[in-house]
Amino acid sequence: MQRTTLILDRSSALRETFGIEASWWSNAFVTDLQALVLRVTGVPARVTATIQIAAEAIEGPLLIVSGDTPHLPESRIRDAYTLLDNGADLVIGLCDRGGWYALGVRQSTAIGRIPVTLEDLRPWLDGLQRRGLHVARLPLWFRITYPSDLATLAVALRTMPGNYAPATRHLLGDNASALEREWGA
Template identity: 30%
Template sequence: MQAAAIMARMPVPGQVKTRLVPPLTPFAAARLYAGFLQDSIDRLARIDGIRPFVAYTPSGAGEFFSGIVPPEFSTVPQTNGDLGERLAAVSETLFSRGATAAVLCDSDSPTLPGRYIREAFQRLDEADVVIGPCNDGGYYLIGMRRHTPRLFAGIPWSSARVTQRTIEAAERLDLPVSLLEPWHDVDTGADLDRLCHEVRAAAPGDETFARHTRRALAELGLLM
């Protein structure tokens, strides 16, 4: 079984996308993140041959997430701890449920093409670890062929060294790494400006292109 999980937060004002405040208000940032989240779910739902999961936080948000995912999705709570501990716990859950390959995706890259996730699984036929690097030094996904918690230990999360330090961890574990093409997430005001430009430039008739994010940006008056 190939399993993919979205690392998701409940879109509560003041608790998500805080680096976008300002220029946005806490409510607007949460509304925008809700669009990111739904586009991330839609993207995973369009990928055939995988078992999709949403790994959510906080732990009491299970009812909310069960209400927004398609029936083929499973929802699992994230554990407490830093991002590395939470990623490791989700990885353990997927492999304990029978995964032979697992990909963990962020929920901050609403325009990421689904083909990047499909390619991650293809590369796991040869590599033990696949990383989709972000332009800011983090990553938008990580895939693996077995549960390897040491991949996530000692990483300086929220820094520009996340991808490099993860590659170094894999090398110490003698795990071949394959890098996907870089993509971008949305964390800062500059990222938001790029997202607005990207959405404005998209083909008007393409209903699959970040449609929930597009709607949120329009509601917030950011596409004018």
Template identity: 30%
Template sequence: MALGPTSGLAATCAIGVMAKAPRSGRSKTRLCPPLTPDQAALLSAAFLRDTTGNILEAARAAPITAYAAYAPRGAETLVVPHLAVGTDLVLADGSTPAPAAVEGFGRCLLQAVEGMLAHGHAAACVLSSDIPTLPTRLLIQSARLLLAPGDRAVLGACDDGGYYILGLKRAHARLFADIAWSTDTVAAATRARAREIGLDLVELEPWYDVDDAASLARLSADRVGYAAPATRAVLARLAQASEAVPA
């Protein structure tokens, strides 16, 4: 279950991966095909393991606390087995009050940020669950930028127009308002919202998320970024299974 406010965290940055329980037919559906629903759920579980493991790796070099921002309520037992040990939980099902212009996935992201900040952290980041190979140094950089004096946001854009990370020191709801989620305008709209409220926005180098057949092929071929051992193990099993199928 989600933790309550914790003392001694004022100089730390929380990083929470947006986590849904891996379920066949409900996880990574845009990867089907080439994957089957069962294979997509297996890969989704590996992504969660590697992403939370990556956050904990970053915590060795910067004052970072790892979270899984999960949904729906009551899914804790379905999510926890797929997380790296040492990952805390925060609910992010969009159930808490939010401005009318904050809709859909934006409500979940805002709730995750508010929940992590409520634990007493000085800053909080929401992180995509589709970036198993994100270089650890970008997580470290995010935390260090946010823990420096002054208010700011940190944004890491994806190649497809979304973003893989958004970090804040305050829960600026406007950054999640009037956004067409799951489109190629998400990062651009977030930049526009930051300009509207006069919030300094620091951008990290872009990375790619894995949410379609083309990016899955890129992941399989790439050997850059975080090692992602759980993901690599699943990809190897899938490759072996494919080779075993008669032409």
């Protein structure tokens, strides 16, 4: 069965906090995620409209990763597919500030409409569990939401293999704190 991994384009959300520079970050993040997804699953796609349209067109396991997580460990993608292969109906990786960074479904028809906003997430998860669907969780992770997150990202990347997020590393350079100051963080 073919595995598909979608990358949720977060350009508009990044534009709200990063301003005009969002296009640089968004392009770097998606470039890095596509390389990661290709290395792990082999079938990337970038979703710019609604997730549900893409999910309905795919048969088999589907993993959606947030486009503002270029530092996502390879193991999280492998773990999500392993959980789906072993009976989980849904795999979710929650963010430290709410929302999700990864969402995997074994069959999109069993899951229904996939939430994009934080306020829709909890009721949706509660409804799935009431219906008896098996929901598995990945470890907590963080997304890049604010310019101040760039310092956290720089630290995280220092602890990861050098081939992780090369485009993002290039933009960060060696001076993430100067970038934060430039954007008023």
